[in-house]
Amino acid sequence: MTPRPTDDELDALLARARRETGDDAPAGLRELIRFAMFEPRQEPATSFLALLTLSFGVLILATVITPALATTVAMVWWVPPILGVGWIALKTL
Amino acid sequence: MTDAERLVDEHYQEVYRLALRLLRDREAAVDLTQEVFYRAIRALPGFRGASAPRTWLYRITLNESRRPRRWARSIGLDKLAARADPAARTDDAAIADLDAQRLRALIARLPRRQREAIVLHYLQDLDIKEIATLLDAPENTVKTWLFRGRARLREQWGERR
Numbered sequence: 020m021t022p023r024p025t026d027d028e029l030d031a032l033l034a035r036a037r038r039e040t041g042d043d044a045p046a047g048l049r050e051l052i053r054f055a056m057f058e059p060r061q062e063p064a065t066s067f068l069a070l071l072t073l074s075f076g077v078l079i080l081a082t083v084i085t086p087a088l089a090t091t092v093a094m095v096w097w098v099p100p101i102l103g104v105g106w107i108a109l110k111t112l
Numbered sequence: 113m114t115d116a117e118r119l120v121d122e123h124y125q126e127v128y129r130l131a132l133r134l135l136r137d138r139e140a141a142v143d144l145t146q147e148v149f150y151r152a153i154r155a156l157p158g159f160r161g162a163s164a165p166r167t168w169l170y171r172i173t174l175n176e177s178r179r180p181r182r183w184a185r186s187i188g189l190d191k192l193a194a195r196a197d198p199a200a201r202t203d204d205a206a207i208a209d210l211d212a213q214r215l216r217a218l219i220a221r222l223p224r225r226q227r228e229a230i231v232l233h234y235l236q237d238l239d240i241k242e243i244a245t246l247l248d249a250p251e252n253t254v255k256t257w258l259f260r261g262r263a264r265l266r267e268q269w270g271e272r273r
Contacts (some may be wrong), residue, residue: 021269021270022270023266023267023269023270024266024269024270026262029262029265029266029269032211032212032215033215033230033234033235034234035211035212035215036212036215036216036219036234036235037234037235037237039212040129040132040133040216040235041129042129042132043125044124044125044128044129044142044145045138045142048124048128048142048145048146049120049121049124051142051146052120052124052145052146052149053117053120055146055149055150056116056120056149056150056153
């Protein structure tokens with residue numbers, strides 16, 4: 020246990036803490052701030068929008084584009100073999 | 113010189129000092145100062161001068177310093193204790209230095225409102241009225257926080273050394 024400081028002692032300690040934390044900012048901080056001020060930065064909202072767009076794209080791919088492609092292939096899959104057979108027949112005749 | 117550049121030139125030193133006093137870590141204070149001006153410059157077109165620019169910047173500094181990531185980077189009490197090696201420092205100046213370090217560590221342990229009031233009043237030299245504006249509280253409440261903060265500092269100082 021140490022004795023509690025008096026009000027005057029506490030004031031002296033606070034004044035010392037104030038002096039010791041009153042240093043100037045490191046050299047170059049002003050330039051760093053000026054540089055950083057105009058630097059484009061991705062805000063959380065922007066990240067969220069990007070993620071939302073990506074998710075929407077994946078959803079469209081999975082629900083519209085892929086089934087449409089599969090349907091198209093199912094409808095015309097027989098065309099290339101027939102064309103191939105016809106071409107071979109023409110070559111042999 | 114643009115308004116933004118003038119704002120930086122006139123206030124970056126005091127914003128840095130407040131950041132240092134709140135976070136107790138120079139690197140974190142540099143980061144926080146940049147963040148404050150980054151946000152301030154973007155909000156500058158909407159700033160109508162309802163308060164002084166310094167008060168406005170201090171408010172941004174306080175708000176940003178309350179984010180957990182800022183405190184996570186500041187020096188913890190255990191690190192501070194590890195740095196202070198009483199055996200290696202026996203002269204009066206070193207003891208006084210340890211006392212001041214210890215006081216700053218105790219300030220960091222105060223409840224948030226008391227800590228901010230103590231830092232703003234005793235370290236940053238703001239008057240009660242400006243602190244009340246910054247912390248959105250009546251002046252009498254600020255005085256209470258200062259009184260309780262001082263009482264707690266004295267009490268904790270006497271607990272153990």
